[in-house]
Amino acid sequence: MNIGVTLAxxxxxxxxxxxxxTLVIFLIVQTLPGDVAQATLxxxxxxxAVAALRExxxxxxxxxxxxxxxxxxxxxxxxxxxxxxxxxVFSQIRPCLAVTTWLVVLSMPLxxxxxxxIGLVAALWRRRWQGAIASGLSQTGxxxxxxxxxxxxxVLFAVxxxxxxxxxxxxxxxxxGDAGRWFSHLLLPVATLVIAQSSLxxxxxxxxxxxxxxxxxxxxxxxAGWTKWGALIRHGTRNAAVSVVTVVGLQIGAMLxxxxxxxxxxxxxGLGSLLLRSVGARDLPVVQGITVLLxxxxxxxxxxxxxxxxLIDPRLRRGQS
Amino acid sequence: xxxxxxxxxxxxxxxxxxLLVTAALAGLTACTGTAATDPTDNSSASGQAxxxxxxxxxLEPSTLDFTASSEAAIGQVLLYNVYETLxxxxxxxxxxxxxxxxxxxxxxxxTYTFTLDPKATFASGTKVxxxxxxxxxxRLKPAVNTNVSAPLALVAATEAVDATTVAVTLTHPxxxxxxxxxxxxxxxxxxxxxxxxxxxxxxxxxxxSTWTRGDQITLTKNQSYWGTPAGFDEVTFRYFSDPxxxxxxxxSGGIDIISDLTSPSSLSAFADTSQYQVIDGxxxxxxxxxxxxxxxxxxxxxxxxxxxxxxxxxxxLDTVWGGKGLLIGSMVAPTDPYYEDLSQTYPYDPEKAKALxxxxxxxxxxxxxxxxxxxxxxxxxxxxxxxxxQVGVTVEVSELDFGTWYTQVFTDGDFDMTIVNHVETRDIVxxxxxxxxxxxxxxxxxxxxxxxDEAAPDEYVPLMKQAAQLLADDAAADWLWSFPSLxxxxxxxxxxxxxxxxxxxxxxxxxxxx
Numbered sequence: 001m002n003i004g005v006t007l008a009x010x011x012x013x014x015x016x017x018x019x020x021x022t023l024v025i026f027l028i029v030q031t032l033p034g035d036v037a038q039a040t041l042x043x044x045x046x047x048x049a050v051a052a053l054r055e056x057x058x059x060x061x062x063x064x065x066x067x068x069x070x071x072x073x074x075x076x077x078x079x080x081x082x083x084x085x086x087x088x089v090f091s092q093i094r095p096c097l098a099v100t101t102w103l104v105v106l107s108m109p110l111x112x113x114x115x116x117x118i119g120l121v122a123a124l125w126r127r128r129w130q131g132a133i134a135s136g137l138s139q140t141g142x143x144x145x146x147x148x149x150x151x152x153x154x155v156l157f158a159v160x161x162x163x164x165x166x167x168x169x170x171x172x173x174x175x176x177g178d179a180g181r182w183f184s185h186l187l188l189p190v191a192t193l194v195i196a197q198s199s200l201x202x203x204x205x206x207x208x209x210x211x212x213x214x215x216x217x218x219x220x221x222x223x224a225g226w227t228k229w230g231a232l233i234r235h236g237t238r239n240a241a242v243s244v245v246t247v248v249g250l251q252i253g254a255m256l257x258x259x260x261x262x263x264x265x266x267x268x269x270g271l272g273s274l275l276l277r278s279v280g281a282r283d284l285p286v287v288q289g290i291t292v293l294l295x296x297x298x299x300x301x302x303x304x305x306x307x308x309x310x311l312i313d314p315r316l317r318r319g320q321s
Numbered sequence: 322x323x324x325x326x327x328x329x330x331x332x333x334x335x336x337x338x339x340l341l342v343t344a345a346l347a348g349l350t351a352c353t354g355t356a357a358t359d360p361t362d363n364s365s366a367s368g369q370a371x372x373x374x375x376x377x378x379x380l381e382p383s384t385l386d387f388t389a390s391s392e393a394a395i396g397q398v399l400l401y402n403v404y405e406t407l408x409x410x411x412x413x414x415x416x417x418x419x420x421x422x423x424x425x426x427x428x429x430x431x432t433y434t435f436t437l438d439p440k441a442t443f444a445s446g447t448k449v450x451x452x453x454x455x456x457x458x459x460r461l462k463p464a465v466n467t468n469v470s471a472p473l474a475l476v477a478a479t480e481a482v483d484a485t486t487v488a489v490t491l492t493h494p495x496x497x498x499x500x501x502x503x504x505x506x507x508x509x510x511x512x513x514x515x516x517x518x519x520x521x522x523x524x525x526x527x528x529x530s531t532w533t534r535g536d537q538i539t540l541t542k543n544q545s546y547w548g549t550p551a552g553f554d555e556v557t558f559r560y561f562s563d564p565x566x567x568x569x570x571x572x573s574g575g576i577d578i579i580s581d582l583t584s585p586s587s588l589s590a591f592a593d594t595s596q597y598q599v600i601d602g603x604x605x606x607x608x609x610x611x612x613x614x615x616x617x618x619x620x621x622x623x624x625x626x627x628x629x630x631x632x633x634x635x636x637x638l639d640t641v642w643g644g645k646g647l648l649i650g651s652m653v654a655p656t657d658p659y660y661e662d663l664s665q666t667y668p669y670d671p672e673k674a675k676a677l678x679x680x681x682x683x684x685x686x687x688x689x690x691x692x693x694x695x696x697x698x699x700x701x702x703x704x705x706x707x708x709x710x711q712v713g714v715t716v717e718v719s720e721l722d723f724g725t726w727y728t729q730v731f732t733d734g735d736f737d738m739t740i741v742n743h744v745e746t747r748d749i750v751x752x753x754x755x756x757x758x759x760x761x762x763x764x765x766x767x768x769x770x771x772x773x774d775e776a777a778p779d780e781y782v783p784l785m786k787q788a789a790q791l792l793a794d795d796a797a798a799d800w801l802w803s804f805p806s807l808x809x810x811x812x813x814x815x816x817x818x819x820x821x822x823x824x825x826x827x828x829x830x831x832x833x834x835x
Contacts (some may be wrong), residue, residue, distance in 0.1 A: 034724025038732065040383065042391035044467050044745055047756075053465060084383040085534065086518065096535065151565070158573035166569035168559065169536060176533070267559075267566045269535035276562075277535065281383055282724045 010306060014299050021295040022074065026067050029284050029291075035059060036083045036282040057083050070288065079289035084281055089289035093274065097293070099169055100270040103262065104255050107190045111197035112248065118198065119205025126210065135206065141199025150192040150265035157188060164188055167267040189266040193259065197251060204247045208240030215239070241312050249305035253298040372554040374814075374833075375576040376826065377567045379583055381560040385532065386518035387505055388464035393744055396505055396824025397580070398538055398558050404523035406507035407435050407454070408499070410746075410822045412602075414656030416503055420449055420524065430494035430777065431477075437485040443511040443524045444543040451481035457509045458489070468745065472501035495774050496781040497747060504746060504823045526551035526829055536560065540828075552816070552832040571597075571809055578817065580826045582807035583696060585643030591809050598812050601645060602819035605654040606744040606804030608646075608697060610705065612797070613736050614760045618688070623681040625796035628738075629667035631674035631712040632705055638802045641700040646802040651789040652749040655803055656822045659785035663793045674712040687715040688737040693726040698740040701801060705740075731758045742804050746823065749789060752797055761797050 037053035038045070054060055058069075073080050079089035118134045125131035158166035170181040212218060212232070221231035260272025271290060278286040310317050382394035387404075401409060407421040421435040441449035458479055464470040475498055478490040491498060501507065514522035521529045526548065527540040538558045542551045559576055561567035564584040570576045572590060582588070591597040610632070612619045619625060634648050647655055650663030678684055690706060692698040699720055706716035716738075721729060730736045743751070753770040755762035766788060773784035792798075806821045816830030 032724065033728040034722075034726070035728070038727040039724055040390045040392075041466065043731070043741070043743065044391060044748070044751070046467055049465055049467055086384075092534065095533075154569050154573075158575075159569055162573055166573040166575050167561075167566045168570065168575060175531070264563050265566060267561055267563065267570075269533070273562065274535055277381075280723065283383075 010303060014303065017299055018295065022071065022292060023067075025288055025291045025295070026063075026070065029287050030063055030066075032279070032282065032284075034282055036284070039280075039282050040084070070285075074292065079292070080285035082278075082283055082286050084278075084283045084286075089285050092286060093271070093289055093293065095171070096269055096271045096274040098171070099268050100256055100259055100263075100272065102172075102186060103189060103193060103259050103268070103270065104252055106186060107193035107197060108248065108252060108255070110190070111194045111201055112244075114194060114198035115201035115205050119202040120209060122202065122206040123209035123213065126206075134202070138199040138202035138206075141195050142203070144195075146192060146196050146261050147265050149195050150188070150262060153188045153192060154265070167265070169266075169268045185266075185268075189262050189268060192262055192265070193255070197255075200251070201244060201247060204244050205240065208243050209236060212236040212239050238312050242309065245305060245308050245312065249301045249308075253294075253301050256294055256297055374553045374556045374578070374828075374831065376556065376558050376578045376580050376828075377561055377570055377576040378558050378580045378826070379561060379564070379567070381535070381538075384518050385521050385529070385538075387508065388461055388466055388469055388517060391466045391468050393824040397826045398540070399521055399523075399529070400505060400508070400823060400825035401525060402527045402540060402556075402825065402828045403521055403525045403529050404508040404510070405441075405449075405525050406503050406509065407437075408503040408507070410500070410503045412656075412818060412820045412822060414654075414658065414820075414822045416499065419503075420454075420509055424499075426778070430775075432488055432490045433499065434482065434486060434488045437487065438547070439485050440547045441524060442545070442547045443513070444522060444528045444545070445511055445513050446545065447511065447513060448484075449509060449524050450484045451487045452484075453512055454487045454509055455479045455481060456512045460510060460512075461506070461508070466505075468501075469506045472498055472506040493775060496776065496778060497750070497774055500747065527556060530555075549829075551829070553828075556828055558826075577811045577814065578831075579807075579809040582809055585645045585805075585807060588643065588807070588809075594812065596812050598810050598814070598817070600806075600808040600810065600817055600819050602806040602808070602821065603647065603655045604744065604804045604806045604821040605656070605746045605748075605823075606742045607649060607652055607654065607748075608701070608740065608742045608801040608804055609652070610701075610799035610801055611739050611741065611759050612761075612799075613734060613738070613758075614762065614797075615734060616737055618681075618683055618686055619737060621681045621683070622796060623677045624683055624686070625799075626667060627674040627677035627681070627683075627712065628709065628714070629796050629799050630670045630677065631714070632708050632799060632801075633669040634664070634799075634801055635669075637701060637704050637708070640704055642697060642802065642805070645807060646805040649800050649803045651793040651800055652743075652752060652798070653785075653789045654746070654822075656820055657747060657785075659782045659789060661786055661789065663789065666793045667796070671712050678713065684713055685715075686713070687717065690716050690718045690738045690740070691726070691730050691736040692718065692720055692740045693723045694720050695723070695742075697742060697804070701740055734758060734760070740801070744804070744824075749785070749792070752792055759798065763791075763795060763797070766791050766795075766797075 035054065036057060037050045037059065041049055041053065058066065070080060081087070082089055082092050085092060118138055122131050122134035122138065154166050157164045164187055165185050169185050171177045172179055172182040217235055218231055221235050222228065226234065256271060259270060260276060262268070263270040263273045275287065275290045278290070378397060380392070380394040382390070382392050382398070384390050385395060385399065387395045387399065405420050407419065408416045409419040411417045420437055420441050422438050424433050424435045426433055437449060437451065437454070443449060447453065458473060458476060461469050462473045475491045475493070475495055476489055477492045480488040482488050509524065510517065511522040511524070514520050524547070526543050526546045528543045530539040530541045532538045537560065540556045542554045559570070561570070564587070567579055568584070568587050568590060571579050588599055591599055612625055614620060638644055638646055638648065648664035649655070650666050653660045678686065690702050692702045702718045706718050709716050730739050750770055751757045752759070752761050753767040769784060769788040769791060773781055773788060776784055806819070808817055810817050813834040815832050815834060818827045
């Protein structure tokens, strides 16, 4: 099988998954009890007023009609209009997507950078005290809940010392944009994510290198005159990278929506917060829009991860299954 | 990789924790160390205290159009700050002049004649004259929000007697009408604004500026305000879905005021009076343990009274809300003119509760208590379940998110008891509506409420007191406590509102001494 066929098969699977996902999302979202009309009008609303609002939003139409209308919009790249704000779903998602994207883009490379030395130390000296410390650090980082790390950082750097803002967000660009304040507001959330993510990744780096260390080719390379480090970097890194790349891909997907805890602790108006708010207000077009985008992102990531395998491992390029 | 973190002065107990965190940050600090030492700006508010104010709040509105939604969060930002009314309700619950300097009531109690303040102008510069007031009433009449449309439905005719005199004639006399018109329903909208959701425009000391959804709403000073000028050039309402984050923001100087503290247990963090002031007042909210009056067991007054006797409301309040709030005993807020302390109607008496249950033949009663997931309700539900357990009533507690609660409890009536803080003003009248989700149907009470509303103004208060007493005697619900208004503010701020008598967080009197 050559690369072309592999990619074509992946793309086909991609399309089928996406359509399947829209159906599942729609069905799940529709089964949420309660609706936006009641949530908007509150405790003093008359049943007539609620019914009128339901009609205005088209909630009185059959589910099939609503699904097809939504799909027709999606095909044209139109995610629909928010019940609550009356604005297009995309215009509502865009600023939140920016916040979450910054979190991921800033924290993932840093987490990777931090995890490699920690994982390497933990692998190479795994029976010595250096390795024990490195393993202990990553274990601790994984065991401590993200919200707790966040709160500790807030107490240290904002409440006690007033060095950084406790929470909130300032956009990088736009009318309220301010690069310095944007940076200072993202510093603690990014640090929180880096601690959690690098701890996790360090585990995979460690086990990746431990596997590599016992391989014959490494012994052969040493016999051929490579130094221990030279052999490890020249021959070990690529092999250890495969499992790490898989985890990075999964983690980026998880972070897009999973950053919600960090968004809550630091009150960042990101994608997870918007999703939570929209579910609470039963603003279904926004809920559907966000979940479709997330599915799309996860599917794209898995495509990218597959492509990365091909780059890393020449054996896969030659078509060995 | 060795971290090169510069030494930072920290208090001793913190050093160990700081070291641990620093160690965990090992790689990170190398990458971001320079930034961590940058003196950053969390002084957005405190650095320019004389010109800007940041107010933390819990609930963000979903729209700014008060005609489309009944959310209290809209009034919190806009009422009295951006929009003004003919009369306003002060901190004690009394009516005070605002756009109107006064009013007269005709002998048949049908026609109110308001005299407008000749100085009054909208922020756009247009005069607030009789025509503008009439246009606003006509515009708001078809509002989807029944809090606005219901009082305006009583308006039979309006007349501009002259430029500063408006006569409003009602279909029938109503004592609550004038009060409603001093709140959201009475807002006078600038006729020039076409979109109340995007460009709210009124005559208040502040103007709407921007709204970043999910984050904050900014108001700016109305430079040409016709009355006492606003205290700040800019006021930002920042929204916090997490009460701890709001506390951290106040403690780190990110915001100046916590407008509605929802975690009374955290008040101790603001004990330093040189830095903070804690303002403890009342709201119009009653936390109601509501009964479903269509259920046979709860149709029996003895059962409802037994529940009232079985719940020790003082220790409930101490346990779940830090003792903040008032015991009320009926559906009346402490700032309502007909308020009386009825909290001792059913003093805690589990023996009496057991006796009443036995008398009613309900020794093995099981009740479903379905509460929305909000802090006061979920924690109160657990305590109540245990207190009712003591008198032999089995309580099955389930927690529902508000959307589900609306469907299951409010609309479908699938519940025995529920707990909600009813924040609407003068909402005792909901007990006169048998279609409301409690389905309380008492002809005597309905007659009394109707009679009070149409009575002469001096008979209104005594009749409403009777109505409140009737509700309490009939144990139509168990009124757990009156929800407190807890505000935390920087010590140097003055004019912070104490009581919430309307949905407004009234910024108009707030000034900075610094």
